[in-house]
Amino acid sequence: xxxxxxxxxxxxxxxxxxxxxxxxxxxxxxxxxxxxxxxxxxxxxxxxxxxxxxxxxxxxxxxxxxxxxxxxxxxxxxxxxxxxxxxxxxxxxxxxxxxxxxxxxxxxxxxxxxxxxxxxxxxxxxxxxxxxxxxxxxxxxxxxxxxxxxxxxxxxxxxxxxxxxxxxxxxxxxxxxxxxxxxxxxxxxxxxxxxxxxxxxxxxxxxxxxxxxxxxxxxxxxxxxxxxxxxxxxxxxxxxxxxxxxxxxxxxxxxxxxxxxxxxxxxxxxxxxxxxxxxxxxxxxxxxxxxxxxxxxxxxxxxxxxxxxxxxxxxxxxxxxxxxxxxxxxxxxxxxxxxxxxxxxxxxxxxxxxxxxxxxxxxxxxxxxxxxxxxxxxxxxxxxxxxxxxxxxxxxxxxxxxxxxxxxxxxxxxxxxxxxxxxxxxxxxxxxxxxxxxxxxxxxxxxxxxxxxxxxxxxxxxxxxxxxxxxxxxxxxxxxxxxxxxxxxxxxxxxxxxxxxxxxxxxxxxxxxxxxxxxxxxxxxxxxxxxxxxxxxxxxxxxxxxxxxxxxxxxxxxxxxxxxxxxxxxxxxxxxxxxxxxxxxxxxxxxxxxxxxxx
Ligand code: ADP
Ligand code: ZN
Numbered sequence: 023x024x025x026x027x028x029x030x031x032x033x034x035x036x037x038x039x040x041x042x043x044x045x046x047x048x049x050x051x052x053x054x055x056x057x058x059x060x061x062x063x064x065x066x067x068x069x070x071x072x073x074x075x076x077x078x079x080x081x082x083x084x085x086x087x088x089x090x091x092x093x094x095x096x097x098x099x100x101x102x103x104x105x106x107x108x109x110x111x112x113x114x115x116x117x118x119x120x121x122x123x124x125x126x127x128x129x130x131x132x133x134x135x136x137x138x139x140x141x142x143x144x145x146x147x148x149x150x151x152x153x154x155x156x157x158x159x160x161x162x163x164x165x166x167x168x169x170x171x172x173x174x175x176x177x178x179x180x181x182x183x184x185x186x187x188x189x190x191x192x193x194x195x196x197x198x199x200x201x202x203x204x205x206x207x208x209x210x211x212x213x214x215x216x217x218x219x220x221x222x223x224x225x226x227x228x229x230x231x232x233x234x235x236x237x238x239x240x241x242x243x244x245x246x247x248x249x250x251x252x253x254x255x256x257x258x259x260x261x262x263x264x265x266x267x268x269x270x271x272x273x274x275x276x277x278x279x280x281x282x283x284x285x286x287x288x289x290x291x292x293x294x295x296x297x298x299x300x301x302x303x304x305x306x307x308x309x310x311x312x313x314x315x316x317x318x319x320x321x322x323x324x325x326x327x328x329x330x331x332x333x334x335x336x337x338x339x340x341x342x343x344x345x346x347x348x349x350x351x352x353x354x355x356x357x358x359x360x361x362x363x364x365x366x367x368x369x370x371x372x373x374x375x376x377x378x379x380x381x382x383x384x385x386x387x388x389x390x391x392x393x394x395x396x397x398x399x400x401x402x403x404x405x406x407x408x409x410x411x412x413x414x415x416x417x418x419x420x421x422x423x424x425x426x427x428x429x430x431x432x433x434x435x436x437x438x439x440x441x442x443x444x445x446x447x448x449x450x451x452x453x454x455x456x457x458x459x460x461x462x463x464x465x466x467x468x469x470x471x472x473x474x475x476x477x478x479x480x481x482x483x484x485x486x487x488x489x490x491x492x493x494x495x496x497x498x499x500x501x502x503x504x505x506x507x508x509x510x511x512x513x514x515x516x517x518x519x520x521x522x523x524x525x526x527x528x529x530x531x532x533x534x535x536x537x538x539x540x541x542x543x544x545x546x547x548x549x550x551x552x553x554x555x556x557x558x559x560x561x562x563x564x565x566x567x568x569x570x571x572x573x574x575x576x577x578x579x580x581x582x583x584x585x586x587x588x589x590x591x592x593x594x595x596x597x598x599x600x601x602x603x604x605x606x607x608x609x610x611x612x613x614x615x616x617x618x619x620x621x
Contacts, residue, residue, distance in 0.1 A: 055213025063341030160191030
């Protein structure tokens with residue numbers, strides 16, 4: 023593997039492989055097909071880029087998003103790798119230039135799936151006999167997966183069309199059924215499936231029920247000034263509202279959603295990629311293909327659609343391996359909305375699968391044990407308590423709630439299982455609303471038996487009963503609560519129920535941030551911000567995202583080590599020869615001009 027190691031160092035400027043990279047590179051260079059399932063940020067790109075550089079024939083990379091293609095191509099070119107890309111975002115003339123690059127020996131050609139599968143392109147490629155086809159975001163080929171794309175389906179013709187080429191799929195999200203389906207489609211099962219741990223230990227996981235999203239969000243953002251992050255919202259309208267609110271609070275927040283024009287979205291995305299400390303407030307229209315490595319937090323103000331979606335969305339934080347934080351706020355009404363979405367899509371089997379995915383997410387939200395254990399268990403990975411989630415850092419207080427639940431379940435049953443949480447809670451809290459009086463619900467034996475708990479606490483309690491399967495929410499009946507079999511057993515005294523107290527107000531024990539090797543001394547902070555400004559200028563001039571010039575981790579190391587010669591500079595992780603030549607002197611100058619470090 024000397025050659026691969028050499029390329030890692032000489033071309034990409036990295037000193038060591040990350041877990042899993044070397045194994046995949048070895049398999050690919052020895053001509054094996056494979057599907058690699060690796061978490062976001064694990065460093066998938068290098069796994070195929072290094073074999074591509076080593077090969078003497080072309081490697082085709084299929085990627086679903088033009089923005090992602092452009093960034094990858096820019097990053098490779100900055101490292102001095104010959105690469106071409108052809109897609110609909112380029113003019114005819116530009117695409118002709120790109121094809122010339124292929125003809126004159128580019129190592130990689132990036133294509134969108136629909137471009138690749140045109141007869142014209144296939145014929146042209148047949149003449150070139152590509153060494154390898156790489157399918158990025160490979161889960162898009164499977165209907166079992168979380169985001170099937172019809173234009174990926176055609177890719178299953180590849181093994182028949184190019185029997186002499188290696189085929190490799192990469193994805194960050196695929197459960198077992200999906201993995202097998204992808205392997206069958208991409209290479210008829212003739213290849214390896216390599217699953218690399220889903221754990222992202224640098225992500226702190228926090229989940230809370232939504233009470234006052236504004237103060238919860240501001241509390242979360244408090245210690246994050248100067249950092250880039252994403253706030254996810256469900257609707258376009260809410261996205262705009264949140265962005266406006268954050269700007270009023272003095273944050274550099276910009277909205278992003280499908281209601282904006284393509285140009286506006288591009289401008290906003292470019293700002294997020296190149297400026298420092300932007301809060302992107304976005305619907306899930308934003309994210310796929312965002313490979314900014316230094317996103318420091320992800321905050322969900324609404325419930326994601328599934329465990330997979332949640333995992334993928336939080337996974338956009340901390341790709342550089344440095345610590346990052348996530349917060350998910352969930353509520354009963356979000357859950358109802360999600361159920362409604364599912365009710366309107368696909369066939370029966372699809373709906374059942376999606377409901378199951380959502381159930382898993384709800385159970386995760388209500389889990390009393392380590393979040394990471396719950397999350398990883400969903401992806402069939404066993405693990406122990408992580409010490410970096412809300413439940414590990416301040417374990418919830420568990421209280422017996424059997425009697426309290428029985429009062430609630432009885433109220434639901436007595437009123438014909440027709441009403442939503444709001445009305446039922448009014449009954450147990452003894453509130454004489456018009457709705458209560460009209461239906462004479464004040465005469466129920468359970469009326470007012472749960473006065474001591476405020477409405478918000480009742481809502482949390484109900485949600486925990488739903489998540490634990492004692493109650494279900496009937497979407498067809500406008501969110502009416504119904505007793506499940508378990509719920510009837512609980513009411514009959516044949517089961518018990520424990521709940522987590524006050525998860526809303528549970529004090530976050532402020533723990534000292536893990537002292538990472540990346541910590542920056544105060545003296546280096548001002549130099550670091552100067553280096554970032556310099557980087558921004560260089561990136562703008564080249565029309566590439568800032569991290570393509572240097573990732574944050576490289577700048578941090580630079581600010582700490584303060585190299586004084588090109589030779590010193592070359593020892594910093596992330597600076598290959600091409601970048602050393604292009605940017606080294608400029609950065610050396612900036613470091614030399616900076617105020618000297620006080621010892
Ligand atoms: P993925 O596609 O798996 O989400 P990327 O390929 O975008 O991840 O890599 C994430 C980040 O890690 C990138 O900035 C990449 O340059 C960096 N990286 C990859 N491999 C290494 C390595 N061996 N050493 C240091 N950094 C690496
Ligand atoms: Zn934990």
